[in-house]
Amino acid sequence: MNFLKHRKPLLTSTALAVTIGLTSGCGTINAGIQSGDLPPQGAFIAENGMQFNIQPLSLANLPPAPSYASNRSGTGMKNARVRELLNNSRGVADYRISTSDVLSINLIEYPNITPSNNSTNASASNPYAAGYPVDQQGYIQFPLVGRIKASGLTVSQFTNNLRSQLQRYLKYPDPQVKIVNFRGSKFFIDGAVRQPGEFNMADAPISLYGAISMAGGATTEGDSNSVVLTRKGVQYELGLRDLQDMGISASQIYLQDGDSIHINRKDRNQVYVLGEFGEIKPLEIPDHGLTLTQVIGLSKGLNPSTSNAAKVYVVRDHGQASYIDIYQANFQSVTNLALANRFEMHPNDIVYVDPTGLTRWNRFINSILPSSNAIRQLSDL
16 A cells, blocks of 8 residues: 555656656657747857758849749740850751751753752762761862862851862862752750650751650650750750740751750649648649739648748748848738739748748647646556
8 A cells, every 4th residue: 555655646746747847848740840049130050060040031122033923024045045056056048067967969051060968860879869977087079079068167158168179170160059968957846855865856947846746745744944055064044935935946056967955854843832822733844834812822822820920931042152142021011912823923932821830830839739648647556
C-alpha cells in the first residue's frame, strides 16, 4: 500500500516531465513556419547565414514584371539580343553553301554540258546528273572550269563567280544555280519535344518554327514560351508568344549549322503557395503571366478561419544574388488588393500566409490534449 502511495506521485511527475518534453517538441513541429521573428522591414541575416531584405509591398517598391508579362505592353524581352538574332538570321536568299550540300547547275544554252535532273538527255553515265556535291574542302567539280570554290558563298555569289569562269570558254554563259540538298548543315533539339535529336537541313534552310515541328512539336509538359537557342556558345532565350508580341514570327528566325534548341518544361515556371490558403498546390505560370491576385484566387483564397490577412509574404530568390527579397502584403486593406493585381509572379516564387495568433494557440492546445489525457489516466492509477 505504501508503495502505491509513493508510486502515484512518481508516475504523475514522470508523465508531466514527458508531457513537457512532448509539448515542447509539438510546439516547435506543429506550429510550422512562423513569421513572428521577422523584422517589419529592412535587411537581416538569418541563422542559416542567408541574407534577406523585407519590404512592405507598396507602389513605390513594386518589383519589375518578368519579360513575358512586360511584353504584353510591347516592351522588354527575355533576351535583348533577339533583334540582333533576327537581323543575323538568314533565309534561302542569303544561305551560305556548306560542305556536303548538293547544287543543281544548268546552262540553258548548253544542255549537253549540264543535263537537267529531269531531262531525258540526262545520261546515266553522267555522275553530275543528280547535282554537284560540295566536297569536304568546299569545292565542286564542274565541266570546263574544273574545281571551283562553293563553300561559304551565297548562291548569288557562287553564280557570279561561276559565270566569270565560264566566260573564258562559252559565249553566252548563264548558269542557273540552286541548292537541291542542304546536307552540310545540322541542328540539334532536345528538352520537352516529342522527337529530340540531330536533324539535317535536307531540303531548305530551317526556321525556328520549322525545327520545332520537325521534332514533333512540344510535349504537353513543354513550354513553348521558354525556348533556348544556343549559337556559337551564345544563348538566346526566346518564346513563341513573346515573339508574336514583338511582331516577329518564329518562321523568320532561320537556324545556322550547329545551332542547338532546348524546350524547357512548364513545371520550371511554377509558384508555390504555403500556409493558410484554401488550397495548397503549385501553380503554373501561363504564357501571359500570373499576378499575386490570381495566385490567391487559384488557391481558393485565404482561409477565413485561420489566416492572418495582414501577413502575406512573397519570398523571391534571385538565384546567384547574395540576398533574397521578402515582400509583405497587408490584405486587411482593400486598396492593397488592387496593388496585388499589379504584382507579377516570377518562377519559383513562394507565397506564404501566416496563421493568426489564435490559430497558433488552438494548434498548440490540440497538440497537448493527448498528453493531458495520458496524465489523467496515470493519475487515476
